[in-house]
Amino acid sequence: MSIELGHFALILAFAIAVVSAVGGLALWRRGPRLAQVLGQAAILQFVLVALAFLALVQAFVVSDFSLKLAVDNSHSLKPLIFKISGVWGNHEGSLLLWILILVLFGALVAAFGRRLPADLLNLVLGTQSLLTAAFAGFALFTSNPFARLPSAPFEGTDLNPILQDVGLAIHPPLLYAGYVGFSICFSFAIAALISGRIDQAWARWVRPWTMLSWVFLTLGIAMGSYWAYYELGWGGWWFWDPVENASFMPWLAGTALLHSALVMEKRNALKIWTVFLSIITFSLSLLGTFLVRSGILTSVHTFASDPTRGLVILSILAVLIGGAFALFALRAGALRQGGLFAPVSREGALILNNLFLATAVGAILVGTLYPLLLDALTGTTISVGAPFFNLTFGALMAPLLLVLPFGPLLAWKRADLLAAAQRLVGAAALTLFLTILISALGGVSISMAPIGLLLGFWVSFGSVAEVIERSRLGRIPLRDSLRRLIGLPRSIWSTALGHLGLGLTVLGIVSVTAWESERVTTLNPGETTQLAGYSIAFDSFGTVAGPNYMAETGFFTVTAPDGGLANLEAERRIYAASGMPTTEAAIQTYGLSQLYLQLGEPIDDTHVVRIWHKPYILLIWIGALVMSGAGVLSLTDRRLRVGAPRPSARSLPEPAE
Amino acid sequence: MPSAGSKLLGPMIFWLIVIAVTAIACAALFYAAAGRMVNVTAPESGAATNHFRLLLAGIEADKAAGKIAPAEAEAARGELAREILRAQKDADRQALGDLGRAPLGIGLVAIAALAFGLYTYLGSPDLPSRPLAERADVAARSMDIETAVSRIETQLALTPDDVRGWAVIAPAYVEMGRFGDAADAYRRIMALSGPSAELRTDLAEALLLEAQGAGSDEAMDLLRAAADSDPAHARSRLYLASELTRMGEYAAAVELWQAAIDLSQGNEPWLAAARQGLTVAQNDGVDTAAQQQAEMIGAMVSGLSERLKADGGTIEEWTQLVRSYLVLGDLDSAQASYDAAVSAYPAAFDRGDLDTIALGAGLKLKEDTP
Structure with a gap:
């Protein structure tokens, strides 16, 4: 019953x-x-x-x-x-x-x-x-x-x-909380368009809700990426798979929305753009749902492909998104624009951010949908793979990362670029020094590695620059500095942490891409192999029964360069009811790096073993966690503050509008 | 609702709950409309004023804490004032109406109608829940053997050393006619727990069944080993005797039948069959007992038939007669008796089971019955 x-x-x-x-x-x-x-x-x-x-x-x-x-x-x-x-x-x-x-x-x-x-x-x-x-x-x-x-x-x-896998208990609820959370911003946008006004309450509401959804979406994507990394057994953490893109596009649009909502909340500007982004972000969430649920993509996420379902979702999508954009076209003109500002200002920097992020969304959207449309219209099957995305997305992100540290240092309304640059000199010097040092020590395996390192360090150091600057570290006694640090508004902390998280993720990506090492070999129990200074001994092989599967388990002992021992178990499982095989990689963490070991099909009596050493890979997800933490921190800040226009030092204060 | 008496009660309780849930939901909505207004008077301006007061306090606090210069605070206050004026204008423009009773009533009726209509279309209110744990007793009675076996097979794929599992599945295989699988299962048990007279006989039985009466040397060896290992094991001797009889080795068979009968306590269900087997073997394969028995039954049946034809009898007696002819395979006599019975009891209502039994066996109902 x-x-x-x-x-x-x-x-x-x-x-x-x-x-x-x-x-x-x-x-x-x-x-x-x-x-x-x-x-x-x-x-x-x-x-x-x-x-x-x-x-x-x-x-x-x-x-x-x-x-x-x-x-x-x-x-x-x-x-x-x-x-x-x-x-x-x-x-x-x-x-x-x-x-x-x-x-x-x-x-x-x-x-x-x-x-x-x-x-x-x-x-x-x-x-x-x-x-x-x-x-x-x-x-x-x-x-x-x-x-x-x-x-x-x-x-x-x-x-x-x-x-x-425990990933299924965590990844979908987080991801959905992110996707669906943007529905609030969407509903607020529709409400603003129908009622024809964007009042203060609108502005106050959109940013925290965007932030909350964005935090969930960030965690959901990071969790999904880590799950794919340890479960699928390829050792990769991002595949530019259409389903991944489907979740990444709302994230990028949501990130843009987060920043434009900031402008709207603090400066009452960029209202129409924020409304537009709200609609775009949730539309991309819906598009993601459509791509995954309609069955036009085949992946681990596609549970069932049923053409009627696809058609119905497409109709819902067309009505909701089409209706929203039609409403926008009809009513946006009736909305009042907000405050004005100079090109070089915090607002200007945030617009630049939005520009790059929106373009990146566009690039990924094209790369994801173009093969589908081509297939549907002409029957030609093409594959838009990692090279396209790496190139276009990388090309768009590099300048964004380059200008990112300037943003938080600029004042609202009108700012002094030179002063901001001066405050970043220390970060720039440190970045340059570390990049050269690491490139010299680690060897440059791919030509882009130093550029990536440069950007990663630059964003990381640049984001903490403001915090250090404000604490006047080194210029006043340490205790006073600490007191100043604690007293800083949470919005400053969350900005710094959020950007630091991004920098860490970039560093992790660069490090793994440039310095990852891999070994594929056949091993028999009793044999030993070497990788990146680690000695991996294949101790024994046996069959172990799980609750609803049989596992062929390889037992390994890994000796780290510092002499530490670790016991690893890599499995190939056969599930009894479905007869389906899965691989369970053995992963051992050393600091921020990981050794990833996968047991392949046995050939006669020898076992194919794939081993990767992934230097600093954990930074990718730690960065995502830091970003989410920054979001939570920002949510605890009331932010009921009007940005004070800073009078120019050279001239008399001008009227604001 | 697991018990049988609740066949009607279950759906009734279900519908009562469903109606109650709908009524509560509608009541909640109705009272929400009737409830106290929190923001009834000029909501926007009220909320906005409060909002702006907080903003202003924030600016003052920042100024007091030295976070912004007095000039900046002044500029911020000016900006705030312009905001307040604009918000006021917006608020004046919006005169809000009130929700009448009609839309609320229509809405509530629509909700109830939509919910019940849709559920009647989509739901299955008569289907009870079937949690697996509560189905254990039902499972014992009605679980089809194939499902049970496939469950055990799944389990055994994970725990191939589970003797108990094999011991359960082996007889089930025999029952399903999968004698080869049964033989494998018994071999598995023998490998895991060691051979015994009983296990050898079980395996031999599966092998003989698989051979479909063609005999099996392996089975014979197993049966001999079982009989040798346990001088008190009757079942292996019975199988051996029966196989030897089939193969025509009557002397050896007689010996084994006798041995099995000697081992019995006198009340075993197989005793009659063993005695008959002994007689057959003693008569070099001719089943005199069966012949005698058939003659005896024939005599009894014809006795009954004559009595009923002469004196008539109850419908139960007629039914017994028809059934007896059917068992003996004498279809003509069965039809004749059936016709006589129909003549004696022309109303179908009076004939009870007879029609079912007769027509089920392929007999014809007399044409001229009304």
Whole structure:
């Protein structure tokens, strides 16, 4: 009965969403009473979808095989955590997770938005309900997670073994929280366009919500990348796979939105552009959902390819995105532009940032969609691979990274570029010195390595330059400096940390790309091989039984250059129910570097072993964590501050506008 | 709702809960509209004023803390003032209406109608939950053997050394007719836990079944080894005797049948078959007992037939007669008796099981019955 109650809860939530959407968008002028009803409706939608989701989880946990989804994706022998995460390890369940997060954000708006203007709240909740109605309707009519089987089988067919990993418990919820969080900005943008005004409340709301979504998306992408790295067994951390691009584009657009929302919040400028970016960012999230869910791409993310589903998602996409842009074209002219500023100013730097990021989104969008369109229109299959993306994306990011440290040092409205440059001299000198030193010591294996190092160090040092400058480190006693550091506004800290995180990621990428070493060899138990100063001994080989798989395990002992010993186990697993093989790489961390060991197919009695040494690879994900941490820090800052225009030293203060 | 008596109760409770959930949701929405207004008076300007007050306080605080110069603070305040004026203008432009009763009522009705309509279309309210744990008893009775076997096979692929698993699956294979797999399973058990008379006999049985009556040397060796290893093992002797009888080695067979019968306590279910086997072997393969038995049954049946034809009888007796002829394979007599029974009991209602049994066996119902 609980499954059917969950099914009814989802349908009731859909019904409430449909009525809320119509009510909110058609009657938005009806004032605060409607806002209270819509707020209650948003909370009810969340409660009902959560109940539906719990019903699904319960059915998986107790292995109720009268639920078709459980039959297709579960197995009674699966460990509990994979029974739970298996709920969203498939098309229907992941869609329900998407909807759950969507209504969660709607409920949050209702809970925290009680002081928003009633008409704005009506429009926002109406739009949010429209999204819920669209996706819940899509789930119910084309991919119902609550489909039942009249005669329940006694065993399920198990979840794809690659997905039987703790990564599935973390990566999709984080990523979806990021994707779907941008729906708030989208709804606010639609509300602004319909009501024809962008008031202060709009500006105040968009930045924290963007930041929250961006933090989740950053963590989700980083987690996905690390998961692919350790699970897929190729030792790569980013493949420019269309599905990865589908999540990367909203991230880039979201990063741009984050910075433009900053300008809007502090300076009340760039309003229309922010509205536009809000729509773009969520549209890219929807596009990502479409690319992954429609089945036009084949990857580990494509659970089921069903042309009807693709068509329905495409229609939803066309209506939502097309409608939003049509609304933008009609109404953007009615919105009032914000404050003015000189080209060399904090605002100007942020626009430059937006320009580069938006162009990068465009480049990736072309690289991702062009092969699909070409295939659809002419039947020609081409592959746009890593070289294209590395070149175009790299070419766009290099100048962005180069000017990045200047941004935070520039003042709002009008700034002195020379003064900012002077404050960066120390960082520049340090960067140059380290780059030359490392290139001389490490050897230059690829010609771009020094440029990459240069940029990585430059961004890292440049971002902490302001913090050090403000603490007057070395010029006043250390204790005073520390006190000044602690007293710095959190916004300064979060800017510095966020940019530092980016610098660390760049350094990790450069280091791994330039100095990674690899060895493919055949080893028999008892033999030893060498790589990058590490000695790897293949001790023994055996068969080990897991809960629902058989593993062929190789036991290795690694001797580090400093003499430290580590025991590693690399596995090749065969899952009993599906008969599918997976590889479990053995990864040993040394500081920030890792040794990555993978056991290949046995040839006769010898084993193919692939070993990589990945210097400083952890910096890639540590950088992402630092960036997310900076986002969280920024969320704790109230930021209720108007940027004070700094009067020029040379002339009298001019009127602001 | 697992118990059988709740067949009707289950859906009823389900619908009650569903109606209650919908009613609660609608009531929550209704009371939200009736509830106290938090931001009823000029919401924008109120919120905005508050917002601007906080901004102003921030500027003052910054000035007091020396973070911005007094001149900068002045400029910031000026900018803020312009913002407030603009916000005021916006607020004046927006005169908000109120939500009437009609839209709310229509909305609530729409929600309930949409939810129930859609659920009736999509849902399966009559399907109970089937958690695996609660299905254990059901499974014992109705789980089809193939599902059970494939579950055990999955488990055994992971734990190939599990003797218990093999011991469960081997007889199941025999039951499913997968005698080769059964033989492999028994070999597996023998390898894991060592041979015994019982296991050797089981394996021999699987091999004989697989040979489909053609005999198997390996099975014979196994049976001999079993009988030799355990002088009190009757089953291996029975199989040996039966195989020897089939092969025509009656002297050896007689000896083994006798040995098996001597081992019995007197109440074993196989005893009758063993005695009959002994007689057959003693008569060099002619089953005199079966002949005698058939004659006896024939006599009994014809006795019953004559009595019923002469004196009539209950429908149960007629049914027994028809059934007996069917068992004996005498279809003509069965048809004749059936016709007589139909004449005696013309109303189909009175004939009970007879029609089912007769028509199921291919007999014809008399044409002239009303």
